[in-house]
Amino acid sequence: xxxxxxxxxxxxxxxxxxxxxxxxxxxxxxxxxxxxxxxxxxxxxxxxxxxxxxxxxxxxxxxxxxxxxxxxxxxxxxxxxxxxxxxxxxxxxxxxxxxxxxxxxxxxxxxxxxxxxxxxxxxxxxxxxxxxxxxxxxxxxxxxxxxxxxxxxxxxxxxxxxxxxxxxxxxxxxxxxxxxxxxxxxxxxxxxxxxxxxxxxxxxxxxxxxxxxxxxxxxxxxxxxxxxxxxxxxxxxxxxxxxxxxxxxxxxxxxxxxxxxxxxxxxxxxxxxxxxxxxxxxxxxxxxxxxxxxxxxxxxxxxxxxxxxxxxxxxxxxxxxxxxxxxxxxxxxxxxxxxxxxxxxxxxxxxxxxxxxxxxxxxxxxxxxxxxxxxxxxxxxxxxxxxxxxxxxxxxxxxxxxxxxxxxxxxxxxxxxxxxxxxxxxxxxxxxxxxxxxxxxxxxxxxxxxxxxxxxxxxxxxxxxxxxxxxxxxxxxxxxxxxxxxxxxxxxxxxxxxxxxxxxxxxxxxxxxxxxxxxxxxxxxxxxxxxxxxxxxxxxxxxxxxxxxxxxxxxxxxxxxxxxxxxxxxxxxxxxxxxxxxxxxxxxxxxxxxxxxxxxxxxxxxxxxxxxxxxxxxxxxxxxxxxxxxxxxxxxxxxxxxxxxxxxxxxxxxxxxxxxxxxxxxxxxxxxxxxxxxxxxxxxxxxxxxxxxxxxxxxxxxxxxxxxxxxxxxxxxxxxxxxxxxxxxxxxxxxxxxxxxxxxxxxxxxxxxxxxxxxxxxxxxxxxxxxxxxxxxxxxxxxxxxxxxxxxxxxxxxxxxxxxxxxxxxxxxxxxxxxxxxxxxxx
Numbered sequence: 001x002x003x004x005x006x007x008x009x010x011x012x013x014x015x016x017x018x019x020x021x022x023x024x025x026x027x028x029x030x031x032x033x034x035x036x037x038x039x040x041x042x043x044x045x046x047x048x049x050x051x052x053x054x055x056x057x058x059x060x061x062x063x064x065x066x067x068x069x070x071x072x073x074x075x076x077x078x079x080x081x082x083x084x085x086x087x088x089x090x091x092x093x094x095x096x097x098x099x100x101x102x103x104x105x106x107x108x109x110x111x112x113x114x115x116x117x118x119x120x121x122x123x124x125x126x127x128x129x130x131x132x133x134x135x136x137x138x139x140x141x142x143x144x145x146x147x148x149x150x151x152x153x154x155x156x157x158x159x160x161x162x163x164x165x166x167x168x169x170x171x172x173x174x175x176x177x178x179x180x181x182x183x184x185x186x187x188x189x190x191x192x193x194x195x196x197x198x199x200x201x202x203x204x205x206x207x208x209x210x211x212x213x214x215x216x217x218x219x220x221x222x223x224x225x226x227x228x229x230x231x232x233x234x235x236x237x238x239x240x241x242x243x244x245x246x247x248x249x250x251x252x253x254x255x256x257x258x259x260x261x262x263x264x265x266x267x268x269x270x271x272x273x274x275x276x277x278x279x280x281x282x283x284x285x286x287x288x289x290x291x292x293x294x295x296x297x298x299x300x301x302x303x304x305x306x307x308x309x310x311x312x313x314x315x316x317x318x319x320x321x322x323x324x325x326x327x328x329x330x331x332x333x334x335x336x337x338x339x340x341x342x343x344x345x346x347x348x349x350x351x352x353x354x355x356x357x358x359x360x361x362x363x364x365x366x367x368x369x370x371x372x373x374x375x376x377x378x379x380x381x382x383x384x385x386x387x388x389x390x391x392x393x394x395x396x397x398x399x400x401x402x403x404x405x406x407x408x409x410x411x412x413x414x415x416x417x418x419x420x421x422x423x424x425x426x427x428x429x430x431x432x433x434x435x436x437x438x439x440x441x442x443x444x445x446x447x448x449x450x451x452x453x454x455x456x457x458x459x460x461x462x463x464x465x466x467x468x469x470x471x472x473x474x475x476x477x478x479x480x481x482x483x484x485x486x487x488x489x490x491x492x493x494x495x496x497x498x499x500x501x502x503x504x505x506x507x508x509x510x511x512x513x514x515x516x517x518x519x520x521x522x523x524x525x526x527x528x529x530x531x532x533x534x535x536x537x538x539x540x541x542x543x544x545x546x547x548x549x550x551x552x553x554x555x556x557x558x559x560x561x562x563x564x565x566x567x568x569x570x571x572x573x574x575x576x577x578x579x580x581x582x583x584x585x586x587x588x589x590x591x592x593x594x595x596x597x598x599x600x601x602x603x604x605x606x607x608x609x610x611x612x613x614x615x616x617x618x619x620x621x622x623x624x625x626x627x628x629x630x631x632x633x634x635x636x637x638x639x640x641x642x643x644x645x646x647x648x649x650x651x652x653x654x655x656x657x658x659x660x661x662x663x664x665x666x667x668x669x670x671x672x673x674x675x676x677x678x679x680x681x682x683x684x685x686x687x688x689x690x691x692x693x694x695x696x697x698x699x700x701x702x703x704x705x706x707x708x709x710x711x712x713x714x715x716x717x718x719x720x721x722x723x724x725x726x727x728x729x730x731x732x733x734x735x736x737x738x739x740x741x742x743x744x745x746x747x748x749x750x751x752x753x754x755x756x757x758x759x760x761x762x763x764x765x766x767x768x769x770x771x772x773x774x775x776x777x778x779x780x781x782x783x784x785x786x787x788x789x790x791x792x793x794x795x796x797x798x799x800x801x802x803x804x805x806x807x808x809x810x811x812x813x814x815x816x817x818x819x820x821x822x823x824x825x826x827x
Contacts, residue, residue: 110233245300252290255281261299271296318497318525326496326559327368327376328489329398329522333419334405339435342472343405344381347482366507366520366562367549371482375489378522378560380507398505398522401488402430403481404456408442408469412450420454429492431484432458432467438474496559501580502528506536507562509571509636511664517568521578528563528580529556533587537576538595540587541568571663574636625654625723628679629716630670631661634686638709639663642684645713654723656716666703668692675699680719682712726822730765734758734795734817741809742800747782749807750800753815760799760817761792768803769814779804 022030246260258268265281271293272279291301332340367379402423423430434444448458457463466484470477508520532543544567546554557563581587633639639661646656666688674681680702696703706712736753744750762783768776784800793799
C-alpha cells in the first residue's frame, strides 16, 4: 500500500512537489508528499509610474511609491498601519493597568500574610500559656495527692517497695498536651526543608529525650523567614555585597584572583572577555590587568611584591634589658702549615690534625672550649691553603676575634697577608699568635717586623694589637693566649638575646649518607631548639636533631654555639643565613621564592649578551681547548674551593671547565654526564656507589679519588698541560757563504759554498739571507762534497747546495742553517 493510497496529492498551481520523511515512536517512519509554493515576483511594466512609499502621505509623489502599488492599495495599507498603532497603544495601557492591579494584589496578599502570621503567633502564645497553666495545675494536684498518700506508704511492711502510680490528673494533662502537639504538627513533613528534624535519631537520643541531628540557629531561621517573605512578595532576594582589600602580586592566575575577591570564576572570566582579554581560569594575568578587574568589581587593590614573603623574617631590635652575655667567637687564621690546628688541639687537648688528610685542614671546624677559669670560647678553625679563600672570608665575617697564627721560623706568608685583609675587611680585632717558638731557628722579632709592612703593629712595637709567643708542641704561652682572648672579649662586651627566634650562619654543609643533608651552623642570636621550623638560603626544614662539637645530641643551642643541624630538605650553600619561622608553609614559600629568584638571576646573567658578543665568544672559543671535569666533594666548602681553584687553571689556549660540582657520593647521574662530555670524575673525600662504579666500568669513564686538595689541583694542571700544543724552538747550527753559482743540467742552479761557522746538515732547515734580509726559507734539495752526496759538511769546508723549488741565488748570499725541536709546555 503506497503512502498516498492511490489518491491524488493536493496541490497549488505553480508549486513544486517534494518528499518529507516523518519519524514516529518505535522506529516507525512515513514519507509524505508536500508541495512548496513559489514566491510570486511582480515585475513592473516598462514605463509604469512608481507609486508613493508607505512612509509618505496617501496619494504622494508617484515616483517615491513602491513598484506595482496603486493608490487604492496604498490607502488600504496606510489604514491598516494606523489601526495597528492604535491597537498597540491600547495593549500597552491594558498591560499597565494589569501591572497596577497585580502590585495592589501583592500588597494586599503581603498585608494578609503579615496579619495571619501575627494571628498565628498570638494563637501560639495563648496556647503555650494555657498549656503552662494546665501543667502547673497538674503538678500541684500530683503533689497534693502524694502528700495525702504518704501515711499508708510509711506503714508498709519493711523490705517491700511500693511503686507509686501516676495520678489520673497528670495523665489527662499529658494527653491534652500530646493532642495539642499533634494538632499543631503538619500532616506531612514533605516539602518542609527547615532542616530541624534532619539527621539520624539514635536509640540513645530517643531515651535521653534529644531529637538528634544538628539544630539550626535562630539567625538561620530568621534569614530563612526573611527570604520566604521576600519571595512571597514577588521581590528578588538581594544579598548585600562585601567589598574587600585584595592583595595583588606581580602575576596571578584568574582562579586565584576570583578566590581573593570572593567572586565567581565565571564572572571574572566574563569581565576579562568584556575587556578584550580571552583567558581561562588557569591562565596567568599581569598585575595591571588584574587591578582593572578588581576595580571593576568594586574592591580595593593592595599591591604586594613576591619579595614580601620574606617580611616574616623581621629584624627585631632587642631591648637592652633582654640582652645577656654570650661567649666570644674566635677564628684561627693564617698560612698553611703554620700550626693553626695544632694550636687548637693543644687548647682542646684533642687530636684533630691526626684526622686530617695530608696533615692540612680542608674544612672549617667549629669547637667550644671551656677554660680553667670557666669561660666558654667558641673557636672556628679555617684552612690555610690558597684554594680556601672563601672559607677564610666566611670565618672572618661571623667572628668576634681573629687569632692570626704566624710561624716564628717562617714569618709572614701569602695566606697570612690574605687573612690580615679578611680581618680588616670584617673590622674585627686581631690577636697575633707567634707559633713554633720552641724551634731553634725561631725568630719572633722578624715576624713582628714583617707585620709592620701590612699595618699590623703589635704591642711590643708600641701598637695596639696583642701578640703572644706560643708553642703548640710544648704548650708554652697557651694560658697567656687564652687570657688575651678573654681580655679582648671583655672589652667588646658581647651580648645577645637568647629568648627569641634563632638566627645563625651556615659554616659548612654536607650530604651524609645515613643522616641526609647536614649543616654546621653557628647560632648568632636567639636559641635554636629541636622541632623548630627554619629556612636557610634556598632550603628549609624542621630541626630533627642538634649535635654539638663533641658528637652529643642536645635539645637546644644558644648564641655563639656551633651545632650540626639535621632535618633539611637539601644541602644549603656555606655562608647562608638560617632563620626560624612560625609555620612550615612560610618556610616553603620563602625557600621557593629564593630558588626562583636565584634561577632568574642565573638566567639573566646568561642571557645578558648581545649577538655580537656571542659571535666574538664563539670565535675566541674556537682556538681554546677545554678540559671538562665533574667534581664531587664531601662538604660544600671543599666543592666551592675546588671549583675556584679550577677556574684559575689555564691560559689563552686551554682552560678547565667544571661541568658539575656537588656534595655527596658519586652517583650514576654524574657518570652519565661525564660520559656524554668525555670528562673524568674527581671525588674529594667521597666514593662512587656500586651502580656508579659498574656504569663507569661499562662506559669507560675515569674516576679519580683525592683526599688532599694539592694533589687534585696538580693532576688537573698536568692533564690541562697535555692539551697545550708543543712549543717549537729553533737551534742555529751553522752559516755558509755562496762563493759561486753554477748551472747543472737536471738539477738547476747550484751554489758553491764555504761553511764559515758550525755545520751544514742535509736534514736541517735553511734560510737565504741577502744583505741580512731573509728572502727565502725552505729545505735543501742536495748537499754535495765534490761529486758525492753527503749528510753534513763541517766548518771551513766547501760544498755544493741546491734549494728545493728555489733558484734565485747569487754570489755573496749567506745561507743560515737551523734545526727545529719541540718543547713540551706546562701551565
